Amino acid sequence: MQSVQFTAETSSDGVRERDFLIGDVPGVLWSPASAADHTPLVLMGHGGGLHKKTPAQRARAFDTVTTWGFHVVAIDAPGHGDRLRTTDDDRARDEMRQAMTAGDKERFKSVSISYTTSLAERAVPEWQATLDALQELPPIGAEAPIGYGGGVSMGTAIGIPLTAADPRITVAIFGGGFFVYESLLAAARQITVPVQFLLPWDDEHVDRQSSLTLFDAFASTEKTLHANPGDHRRIRWIGLDNEFLARHLRPSGLPVS
Protein backbone atom coordinates (compact mmCIF):
# COMPACT_ATOMS: atom_id res chain seq x y z
CA MET A 1 0.00 0.00 0.00
CA GLN A 2 1.17 3.52 -0.77
CA SER A 3 1.27 5.94 2.14
CA VAL A 4 0.62 9.68 2.25
CA GLN A 5 3.61 11.95 1.76
CA PHE A 6 2.82 15.47 2.88
CA THR A 7 4.67 18.04 0.76
CA ALA A 8 3.45 21.40 2.05
CA GLU A 9 1.34 22.78 4.86
CA THR A 10 -0.36 26.11 5.46
CA SER A 11 -3.04 27.32 7.85
CA SER A 12 -5.58 30.09 7.50
CA ASP A 13 -8.96 30.94 8.96
CA GLY A 14 -8.81 27.93 11.24
CA VAL A 15 -8.25 25.50 8.36
CA ARG A 16 -5.12 23.38 7.99
CA GLU A 17 -4.30 22.76 4.32
CA ARG A 18 -1.83 20.01 3.50
CA ASP A 19 -0.68 19.14 0.00
CA PHE A 20 0.27 15.50 -0.42
CA LEU A 21 1.36 12.81 -2.83
CA ILE A 22 0.10 9.24 -2.79
CA GLY A 23 2.34 7.51 -5.32
CA ASP A 24 2.35 10.08 -8.12
CA VAL A 25 -1.17 11.39 -7.47
CA PRO A 26 -1.16 14.89 -5.95
CA GLY A 27 -3.87 15.80 -3.51
CA VAL A 28 -4.84 18.20 -0.77
CA LEU A 29 -6.28 17.56 2.67
CA TRP A 30 -8.17 20.32 4.45
CA SER A 31 -8.70 19.77 8.18
CA PRO A 32 -9.90 21.62 11.27
CA ALA A 33 -7.04 23.14 13.30
CA SER A 34 -7.64 20.40 15.83
CA ALA A 35 -9.65 17.38 14.72
CA ALA A 36 -11.02 14.71 17.02
CA ASP A 37 -10.31 11.10 16.12
CA HIS A 38 -12.52 9.57 13.44
CA THR A 39 -13.75 12.95 12.25
CA PRO A 40 -15.78 12.41 9.05
CA LEU A 41 -14.02 12.72 5.70
CA VAL A 42 -15.57 14.27 2.59
CA LEU A 43 -14.18 13.46 -0.88
CA MET A 44 -14.48 16.28 -3.37
CA GLY A 45 -14.25 15.61 -7.08
CA HIS A 46 -13.57 18.43 -9.53
CA GLY A 47 -15.04 19.22 -12.94
CA GLY A 48 -13.50 18.45 -16.32
CA GLY A 49 -10.54 20.69 -17.23
CA LEU A 50 -10.30 21.93 -13.63
CA HIS A 51 -8.17 20.76 -10.70
CA LYS A 52 -8.17 19.89 -7.00
CA LYS A 53 -7.68 23.41 -5.72
CA THR A 54 -9.77 25.83 -7.78
CA PRO A 55 -10.95 28.86 -5.82
CA ALA A 56 -14.54 27.56 -5.83
CA GLN A 57 -13.52 24.12 -4.61
CA ARG A 58 -11.25 25.56 -1.96
CA ALA A 59 -14.04 27.82 -0.73
CA ARG A 60 -16.39 24.85 -0.54
CA ALA A 61 -13.78 22.83 1.36
CA PHE A 62 -13.17 25.68 3.82
CA ASP A 63 -16.89 25.98 4.39
CA THR A 64 -17.21 22.24 5.09
CA VAL A 65 -14.25 22.27 7.49
CA THR A 66 -15.33 25.34 9.42
CA THR A 67 -19.09 24.65 9.49
CA TRP A 68 -18.99 20.93 10.22
CA GLY A 69 -15.49 20.26 11.46
CA PHE A 70 -14.93 17.59 8.79
CA HIS A 71 -11.80 16.70 6.82
CA VAL A 72 -12.06 17.33 3.08
CA VAL A 73 -9.80 15.68 0.51
CA ALA A 74 -9.40 16.37 -3.20
CA ILE A 75 -7.03 14.81 -5.74
CA ASP A 76 -6.22 15.83 -9.28
CA ALA A 77 -8.05 13.64 -11.79
CA PRO A 78 -5.85 11.85 -14.36
CA GLY A 79 -4.35 14.40 -16.77
CA HIS A 80 -5.68 17.33 -14.71
CA GLY A 81 -4.04 19.92 -12.47
CA ASP A 82 -0.42 19.02 -11.73
CA ARG A 83 -0.60 15.73 -13.61
CA LEU A 84 0.74 14.85 -17.04
CA ARG A 85 -1.65 13.95 -19.80
CA THR A 86 -1.20 10.79 -21.82
CA THR A 87 -1.01 10.93 -25.62
CA ASP A 88 -4.52 9.47 -25.67
CA ASP A 89 -5.77 12.22 -23.35
CA ASP A 90 -4.26 14.89 -25.59
CA ARG A 91 -5.81 13.26 -28.64
CA ALA A 92 -9.24 13.10 -26.98
CA ARG A 93 -9.05 16.77 -25.98
CA ASP A 94 -8.01 17.79 -29.48
CA GLU A 95 -10.86 15.80 -30.97
CA MET A 96 -13.37 17.37 -28.59
CA ARG A 97 -12.13 20.85 -29.51
CA GLN A 98 -12.31 20.09 -33.22
CA ALA A 99 -15.79 18.60 -32.94
CA MET A 100 -16.94 21.66 -30.96
CA THR A 101 -15.44 24.06 -33.53
CA ALA A 102 -17.03 22.11 -36.38
CA GLY A 103 -20.38 22.12 -34.55
CA ASP A 104 -20.42 18.32 -34.76
CA LYS A 105 -22.47 17.58 -31.66
CA GLU A 106 -22.68 13.84 -32.12
CA ARG A 107 -18.91 13.51 -32.47
CA PHE A 108 -18.37 15.82 -29.49
CA LYS A 109 -20.67 13.66 -27.43
CA SER A 110 -19.06 10.35 -28.42
CA VAL A 111 -15.47 11.55 -27.82
CA SER A 112 -16.53 13.18 -24.55
CA ILE A 113 -18.09 9.93 -23.35
CA SER A 114 -15.10 7.77 -24.23
CA TYR A 115 -12.67 10.28 -22.65
CA THR A 116 -14.77 10.53 -19.48
CA THR A 117 -15.10 6.75 -19.26
CA SER A 118 -11.33 6.39 -19.51
CA LEU A 119 -10.73 9.08 -16.86
CA ALA A 120 -13.18 7.43 -14.47
CA GLU A 121 -11.62 3.99 -14.95
CA ARG A 122 -8.25 5.41 -13.92
CA ALA A 123 -9.57 7.70 -11.19
CA VAL A 124 -11.53 5.09 -9.20
CA PRO A 125 -8.47 3.06 -8.07
CA GLU A 126 -6.63 6.32 -7.35
CA TRP A 127 -9.44 7.44 -5.04
CA GLN A 128 -9.45 4.03 -3.37
CA ALA A 129 -5.67 4.22 -2.81
CA THR A 130 -6.22 7.70 -1.37
CA LEU A 131 -8.80 6.33 1.07
CA ASP A 132 -6.50 3.44 2.01
CA ALA A 133 -3.67 5.85 2.75
CA LEU A 134 -5.76 8.41 4.63
CA GLN A 135 -7.29 5.71 6.81
CA GLU A 136 -3.76 4.98 8.03
CA LEU A 137 -3.57 8.48 9.50
CA PRO A 138 -4.59 8.28 13.17
CA PRO A 139 -6.92 11.29 13.26
CA ILE A 140 -8.92 9.76 10.39
CA GLY A 141 -8.55 6.01 10.83
CA ALA A 142 -10.77 3.23 9.53
CA GLU A 143 -13.76 4.42 11.59
CA ALA A 144 -14.18 7.90 10.13
CA PRO A 145 -17.48 8.07 8.20
CA ILE A 146 -16.83 8.89 4.54
CA GLY A 147 -19.01 10.81 2.08
CA TYR A 148 -18.56 11.75 -1.55
CA GLY A 149 -19.23 15.45 -1.91
CA GLY A 150 -18.27 15.97 -5.57
CA GLY A 151 -20.60 18.23 -7.48
CA VAL A 152 -21.77 18.07 -11.05
CA SER A 153 -20.08 16.94 -14.25
CA MET A 154 -16.82 14.91 -14.24
CA GLY A 155 -16.83 14.79 -10.44
CA THR A 156 -19.99 12.72 -10.75
CA ALA A 157 -18.77 10.56 -13.65
CA ILE A 158 -15.93 9.50 -11.34
CA GLY A 159 -17.91 9.50 -8.10
CA ILE A 160 -20.65 7.14 -9.26
CA PRO A 161 -18.42 4.16 -10.14
CA LEU A 162 -16.32 4.95 -7.04
CA THR A 163 -19.35 4.92 -4.73
CA ALA A 164 -20.70 1.77 -6.41
CA ALA A 165 -17.33 0.04 -5.92
CA ASP A 166 -16.37 1.19 -2.44
CA PRO A 167 -18.59 0.38 0.56
CA ARG A 168 -16.64 2.83 2.72
CA ILE A 169 -18.61 5.65 1.08
CA THR A 170 -21.95 5.87 2.89
CA VAL A 171 -23.50 9.02 1.42
CA ALA A 172 -22.98 10.94 -1.82
CA ILE A 173 -23.69 14.16 -3.67
CA PHE A 174 -23.83 13.84 -7.45
CA GLY A 175 -25.07 16.01 -10.26
CA GLY A 176 -25.92 16.39 -13.93
CA GLY A 177 -24.26 18.49 -16.60
CA PHE A 178 -22.47 15.85 -18.65
CA PHE A 179 -23.24 13.06 -21.12
CA VAL A 180 -24.61 10.02 -19.32
CA TYR A 181 -23.59 6.61 -20.67
CA GLU A 182 -24.69 3.04 -20.10
CA SER A 183 -21.87 1.85 -17.81
CA LEU A 184 -22.54 4.86 -15.58
CA LEU A 185 -26.24 3.97 -15.35
CA ALA A 186 -25.20 0.40 -14.49
CA ALA A 187 -23.00 1.70 -11.66
CA ALA A 188 -25.80 4.01 -10.44
CA ARG A 189 -28.14 1.00 -10.20
CA GLN A 190 -25.73 -0.53 -7.65
CA ILE A 191 -25.79 2.51 -5.37
CA THR A 192 -28.02 2.26 -2.30
CA VAL A 193 -26.58 4.98 -0.02
CA PRO A 194 -28.46 8.28 0.40
CA VAL A 195 -27.93 10.47 -2.68
CA GLN A 196 -28.42 14.17 -3.25
CA PHE A 197 -28.53 14.89 -6.97
CA LEU A 198 -28.00 18.43 -8.30
CA LEU A 199 -29.44 19.15 -11.72
CA PRO A 200 -28.66 22.31 -13.67
CA TRP A 201 -32.04 22.67 -15.39
CA ASP A 202 -30.76 24.30 -18.58
CA ASP A 203 -27.58 22.90 -20.03
CA GLU A 204 -26.22 24.19 -23.28
CA HIS A 205 -24.91 20.84 -24.49
CA VAL A 206 -26.45 18.11 -22.42
CA ASP A 207 -29.92 16.61 -22.77
CA ARG A 208 -31.89 17.07 -19.55
CA GLN A 209 -33.63 13.73 -19.91
CA SER A 210 -30.33 11.85 -19.60
CA SER A 211 -29.78 13.38 -16.16
CA LEU A 212 -33.31 12.45 -15.10
CA THR A 213 -32.65 8.89 -16.25
CA LEU A 214 -29.49 8.88 -14.16
CA PHE A 215 -31.38 10.07 -11.06
CA ASP A 216 -33.96 7.37 -11.75
CA ALA A 217 -31.21 4.73 -11.82
CA PHE A 218 -29.97 5.09 -8.22
CA ALA A 219 -31.26 2.19 -6.14
CA SER A 220 -31.16 4.37 -3.01
CA THR A 221 -34.40 4.57 -1.05
CA GLU A 222 -33.33 8.04 0.09
CA LYS A 223 -32.57 10.19 -2.91
CA THR A 224 -33.33 13.84 -3.57
CA LEU A 225 -33.28 15.67 -6.88
CA HIS A 226 -32.61 19.39 -6.68
CA ALA A 227 -32.85 21.53 -9.82
CA ASN A 228 -32.27 25.24 -10.44
CA PRO A 229 -32.33 27.13 -13.74
CA GLY A 230 -28.97 27.52 -15.44
CA ASP A 231 -26.09 25.80 -17.19
CA HIS A 232 -23.72 23.74 -15.03
CA ARG A 233 -20.88 26.21 -15.46
CA ARG A 234 -22.85 29.26 -14.38
CA ILE A 235 -25.56 27.93 -12.12
CA ARG A 236 -26.46 29.62 -8.86
CA TRP A 237 -27.74 26.95 -6.47
CA ILE A 238 -30.60 28.17 -4.29
CA GLY A 239 -32.44 26.34 -1.55
CA LEU A 240 -30.00 23.45 -1.38
CA ASP A 241 -30.11 21.13 1.60
CA ASN A 242 -26.68 22.10 2.86
CA GLU A 243 -26.92 19.79 5.85
CA PHE A 244 -27.32 16.67 3.73
CA LEU A 245 -23.78 15.31 4.16
CA ALA A 246 -23.54 16.34 7.77
CA ARG A 247 -26.83 14.71 8.70
CA HIS A 248 -25.54 11.38 7.43
CA LEU A 249 -21.91 11.64 8.47
CA ARG A 250 -22.46 13.04 11.92
CA PRO A 251 -25.53 11.59 13.64
CA SER A 252 -25.92 14.56 15.97
CA GLY A 253 -26.39 16.69 12.86
CA LEU A 254 -25.56 19.96 14.52
CA PRO A 255 -23.27 22.62 13.09
CA VAL A 256 -20.02 23.27 14.90
CA SER A 257 -20.27 27.02 14.98
Add this chain to the structure above:
Amino acid sequence: MQSVQFTAETSSDGVRERDFLIGDVPGVLWSPASAADHTPLVLMGHGGGLHKKTPAQRARAFDTVTTWGFHVVAIDAPGHGDRLRTTDDDRARDEMRQAMTAGDKERFKSVSISYTTSLAERAVPEWQATLDALQELPPIGAEAPIGYGGGVSMGTAIGIPLTAADPRITVAIFGGGFFVYESLLAAARQITVPVQFLLPWDDEHVDRQSSLTLFDAFASTEKTLHANPGDHRRIRWIGLDNEFLARHLRPSGLPVS
Protein backbone atom coordinates in the same frame (compact mmCIF):
# COMPACT_ATOMS: atom_id res chain seq x y z
CA MET B 1 -66.45 43.72 0.03
CA GLN B 2 -67.20 40.88 2.38
CA SER B 3 -65.62 41.04 5.82
CA VAL B 4 -64.36 38.29 8.09
CA GLN B 5 -66.82 36.84 10.58
CA PHE B 6 -65.03 34.86 13.25
CA THR B 7 -67.15 31.92 14.44
CA ALA B 8 -64.91 30.11 16.93
CA GLU B 9 -61.59 30.57 18.67
CA THR B 10 -59.25 28.22 20.49
CA SER B 11 -55.63 28.43 21.60
CA SER B 12 -53.06 25.70 22.11
CA ASP B 13 -49.28 25.42 22.08
CA GLY B 14 -48.95 29.16 21.56
CA VAL B 15 -51.13 29.15 18.44
CA ARG B 16 -54.41 31.00 18.16
CA GLU B 17 -56.84 29.20 15.87
CA ARG B 18 -59.85 31.11 14.61
CA ASP B 19 -62.55 29.66 12.38
CA PHE B 20 -64.22 32.21 10.14
CA LEU B 21 -66.70 32.78 7.37
CA ILE B 22 -66.20 35.18 4.49
CA GLY B 23 -69.57 35.16 2.74
CA ASP B 24 -70.37 31.46 2.72
CA VAL B 25 -66.74 30.29 2.47
CA PRO B 26 -65.47 28.75 5.72
CA GLY B 27 -61.84 29.21 6.65
CA VAL B 28 -59.38 29.07 9.49
CA LEU B 29 -56.73 31.55 10.55
CA TRP B 30 -53.80 30.35 12.66
CA SER B 31 -51.80 33.12 14.35
CA PRO B 32 -49.09 33.61 16.94
CA ALA B 33 -50.45 34.34 20.44
CA SER B 34 -49.30 37.93 19.91
CA ALA B 35 -48.53 39.02 16.38
CA ALA B 36 -46.76 42.24 15.43
CA ASP B 37 -48.41 44.43 12.80
CA HIS B 38 -47.88 43.36 9.20
CA THR B 39 -46.75 39.88 10.15
CA PRO B 40 -46.45 37.79 6.95
CA LEU B 41 -49.41 35.68 5.86
CA VAL B 42 -49.13 32.21 4.31
CA LEU B 43 -52.02 30.78 2.26
CA MET B 44 -52.36 27.00 2.45
CA GLY B 45 -54.29 25.10 -0.18
CA HIS B 46 -55.46 21.56 0.49
CA GLY B 47 -55.49 18.47 -1.71
CA GLY B 48 -58.45 17.09 -3.64
CA GLY B 49 -61.06 15.36 -1.44
CA LEU B 50 -59.53 16.88 1.71
CA HIS B 51 -60.34 20.06 3.63
CA LYS B 52 -58.90 23.14 5.34
CA LYS B 53 -58.14 21.50 8.66
CA THR B 54 -56.77 17.98 8.08
CA PRO B 55 -54.34 16.84 10.80
CA ALA B 56 -51.39 17.14 8.36
CA GLN B 57 -52.37 20.64 7.27
CA ARG B 58 -52.97 21.75 10.84
CA ALA B 59 -49.57 20.40 11.90
CA ARG B 60 -47.91 22.25 9.02
CA ALA B 61 -49.75 25.46 9.98
CA PHE B 62 -48.75 25.13 13.64
CA ASP B 63 -45.15 24.62 12.57
CA THR B 64 -45.21 27.74 10.39
CA VAL B 65 -46.77 29.84 13.15
CA THR B 66 -44.43 28.69 15.91
CA THR B 67 -41.20 28.55 13.86
CA TRP B 68 -41.62 31.76 11.89
CA GLY B 69 -44.30 33.70 13.73
CA PHE B 70 -46.42 34.00 10.56
CA HIS B 71 -50.20 33.91 10.13
CA VAL B 72 -51.50 30.94 8.15
CA VAL B 73 -54.89 30.85 6.46
CA ALA B 74 -56.76 27.99 4.82
CA ILE B 75 -60.21 27.88 3.25
CA ASP B 76 -62.29 24.93 2.11
CA ALA B 77 -62.16 24.55 -1.67
CA PRO B 78 -65.52 24.57 -3.47
CA GLY B 79 -67.46 21.38 -2.62
CA HIS B 80 -64.86 20.36 0.00
CA GLY B 81 -64.88 20.24 3.81
CA ASP B 82 -67.91 22.05 5.23
CA ARG B 83 -69.15 23.18 1.83
CA LEU B 84 -71.99 21.81 -0.28
CA ARG B 85 -71.24 20.20 -3.61
CA THR B 86 -73.06 21.27 -6.72
CA THR B 87 -74.85 18.71 -8.87
CA ASP B 88 -72.03 19.10 -11.40
CA ASP B 89 -69.43 18.39 -8.70
CA ASP B 90 -71.28 15.24 -7.66
CA ARG B 91 -71.52 14.12 -11.27
CA ALA B 92 -67.79 14.71 -11.85
CA ARG B 93 -66.87 12.72 -8.73
CA ASP B 94 -69.16 9.87 -9.76
CA GLU B 95 -67.64 9.82 -13.22
CA MET B 96 -64.10 9.77 -11.81
CA ARG B 97 -64.98 6.87 -9.55
CA GLN B 98 -66.60 4.95 -12.40
CA ALA B 99 -63.63 5.57 -14.70
CA MET B 100 -61.24 4.44 -11.97
CA THR B 101 -63.26 1.28 -11.32
CA ALA B 102 -63.44 0.52 -15.04
CA GLY B 103 -59.67 1.11 -15.37
CA ASP B 104 -60.40 3.75 -18.02
CA LYS B 105 -57.36 5.98 -17.50
CA GLU B 106 -58.07 8.36 -20.35
CA ARG B 107 -61.59 9.04 -19.14
CA PHE B 108 -60.36 9.43 -15.55
CA LYS B 109 -57.80 11.96 -16.71
CA SER B 110 -60.23 13.99 -18.81
CA VAL B 111 -62.92 14.16 -16.10
CA SER B 112 -60.29 14.94 -13.48
CA ILE B 113 -58.95 17.83 -15.56
CA SER B 114 -62.35 19.36 -16.23
CA TYR B 115 -63.38 19.01 -12.56
CA THR B 116 -60.10 20.55 -11.34
CA THR B 117 -60.37 23.38 -13.85
CA SER B 118 -63.87 24.16 -12.62
CA LEU B 119 -62.78 24.06 -8.97
CA ALA B 120 -59.86 26.40 -9.63
CA GLU B 121 -62.04 28.87 -11.53
CA ARG B 122 -64.33 29.12 -8.51
CA ALA B 123 -61.57 29.02 -5.88
CA VAL B 124 -59.44 31.90 -7.23
CA PRO B 125 -62.01 34.66 -6.56
CA GLU B 126 -62.75 33.10 -3.16
CA TRP B 127 -59.07 33.30 -2.21
CA GLN B 128 -58.92 36.87 -3.45
CA ALA B 129 -61.98 37.78 -1.36
CA THR B 130 -60.25 36.10 1.59
CA LEU B 131 -57.16 38.24 1.07
CA ASP B 132 -59.28 41.38 0.72
CA ALA B 133 -61.03 40.63 3.99
CA LEU B 134 -57.91 39.63 5.95
CA GLN B 135 -56.08 42.76 4.83
CA GLU B 136 -58.80 44.73 6.61
CA LEU B 137 -57.73 43.19 9.94
CA PRO B 138 -55.27 45.58 11.61
CA PRO B 139 -52.59 43.01 12.61
CA ILE B 140 -52.37 41.87 8.99
CA GLY B 141 -53.18 44.95 6.95
CA ALA B 142 -52.24 45.75 3.37
CA GLU B 143 -48.51 45.68 4.11
CA ALA B 144 -48.16 42.08 5.32
CA PRO B 145 -46.09 40.09 2.82
CA ILE B 146 -48.11 37.20 1.39
CA GLY B 147 -46.93 33.79 0.21
CA TYR B 148 -48.73 30.80 -1.21
CA GLY B 149 -47.65 27.72 0.73
CA GLY B 150 -50.01 25.12 -0.72
CA GLY B 151 -48.39 21.80 -1.44
CA VAL B 152 -48.93 19.35 -4.25
CA SER B 153 -52.01 18.34 -6.24
CA MET B 154 -55.24 20.42 -6.15
CA GLY B 155 -53.59 23.03 -3.89
CA THR B 156 -51.30 23.76 -6.83
CA ALA B 157 -54.01 23.63 -9.48
CA ILE B 158 -55.71 26.45 -7.54
CA GLY B 159 -52.53 28.22 -6.42
CA ILE B 160 -51.04 28.70 -9.87
CA PRO B 161 -53.93 30.69 -11.42
CA LEU B 162 -54.30 32.54 -8.09
CA THR B 163 -50.62 33.55 -8.01
CA ALA B 164 -50.71 34.48 -11.69
CA ALA B 165 -53.77 36.67 -11.07
CA ASP B 166 -52.89 38.31 -7.77
CA PRO B 167 -49.79 40.50 -7.42
CA ARG B 168 -50.13 40.46 -3.63
CA ILE B 169 -48.60 36.96 -3.62
CA THR B 170 -44.84 37.39 -3.84
CA VAL B 171 -43.55 33.83 -3.32
CA ALA B 172 -45.10 30.40 -3.81
CA ILE B 173 -44.71 26.69 -3.14
CA PHE B 174 -46.29 24.42 -5.73
CA GLY B 175 -46.02 20.76 -6.54
CA GLY B 176 -46.81 17.92 -8.92
CA GLY B 177 -49.05 14.92 -8.45
CA PHE B 178 -52.01 15.82 -10.66
CA PHE B 179 -52.90 16.10 -14.34
CA VAL B 180 -51.43 19.24 -15.87
CA TYR B 181 -53.52 21.04 -18.48
CA GLU B 182 -52.94 23.81 -20.98
CA SER B 183 -54.62 26.71 -19.14
CA LEU B 184 -52.55 25.85 -16.07
CA LEU B 185 -49.34 26.01 -18.13
CA ALA B 186 -50.50 29.34 -19.51
CA ALA B 187 -50.97 30.67 -15.96
CA ALA B 188 -47.56 29.29 -14.90
CA ARG B 189 -45.92 31.22 -17.76
CA GLN B 190 -47.20 34.45 -16.16
CA ILE B 191 -45.64 33.72 -12.78
CA THR B 192 -42.38 35.51 -12.02
CA VAL B 193 -42.18 35.30 -8.22
CA PRO B 194 -39.76 32.82 -6.59
CA VAL B 195 -41.17 29.29 -6.80
CA GLN B 196 -40.34 26.11 -4.92
CA PHE B 197 -41.74 23.11 -6.78
CA LEU B 198 -42.17 19.75 -5.04
CA LEU B 199 -42.25 16.72 -7.28
CA PRO B 200 -43.24 13.26 -6.05
CA TRP B 201 -40.92 11.27 -8.33
CA ASP B 202 -43.15 8.21 -8.67
CA ASP B 203 -46.83 8.84 -9.11
CA GLU B 204 -49.22 6.00 -9.66
CA HIS B 205 -51.50 7.88 -12.03
CA VAL B 206 -49.72 10.97 -13.25
CA ASP B 207 -47.08 11.20 -15.94
CA ARG B 208 -43.85 12.63 -14.52
CA GLN B 209 -43.07 14.53 -17.69
CA SER B 210 -46.18 16.69 -17.32
CA SER B 211 -44.90 17.93 -13.96
CA LEU B 212 -41.47 18.70 -15.46
CA THR B 213 -43.20 20.65 -18.22
CA LEU B 214 -45.07 22.60 -15.57
CA PHE B 215 -41.85 23.44 -13.71
CA ASP B 216 -40.35 24.50 -17.02
CA ALA B 217 -43.26 26.87 -17.64
CA PHE B 218 -42.73 29.20 -14.65
CA ALA B 219 -41.19 32.47 -15.84
CA SER B 220 -39.53 32.94 -12.42
CA THR B 221 -35.78 33.50 -12.49
CA GLU B 222 -35.64 31.92 -9.06
CA LYS B 223 -37.24 28.51 -9.15
CA THR B 224 -36.21 25.27 -7.47
CA LEU B 225 -37.38 21.76 -8.25
CA HIS B 226 -37.21 19.30 -5.38
CA ALA B 227 -38.00 15.62 -6.01
CA ASN B 228 -38.11 12.60 -3.69
CA PRO B 229 -39.16 9.05 -4.50
CA GLY B 230 -42.80 8.23 -3.83
CA ASP B 231 -46.40 8.85 -4.79
CA HIS B 232 -47.93 12.21 -3.80
CA ARG B 233 -50.20 10.62 -1.20
CA ARG B 234 -47.46 8.75 0.61
CA ILE B 235 -44.30 10.73 -0.05
CA ARG B 236 -41.80 11.49 2.69
CA TRP B 237 -40.08 14.78 1.85
CA ILE B 238 -36.40 14.82 2.72
CA GLY B 239 -33.90 17.63 2.40
CA LEU B 240 -36.48 20.29 1.69
CA ASP B 241 -35.52 23.93 1.91
CA ASN B 242 -37.85 24.66 4.83
CA GLU B 243 -36.74 28.27 5.04
CA PHE B 244 -37.85 29.09 1.49
CA LEU B 245 -41.01 31.00 2.39
CA ALA B 246 -39.47 32.66 5.41
CA ARG B 247 -36.45 33.88 3.45
CA HIS B 248 -38.72 35.70 1.04
CA LEU B 249 -41.42 36.86 3.42
CA ARG B 250 -39.18 38.01 6.24
CA PRO B 251 -35.97 39.61 4.99
CA SER B 252 -34.08 38.90 8.20
CA GLY B 253 -34.68 35.21 7.51
CA LEU B 254 -34.11 34.08 11.07
CA PRO B 255 -36.28 31.61 12.93
CA VAL B 256 -38.27 32.93 15.88
CA SER B 257 -37.36 30.16 18.30
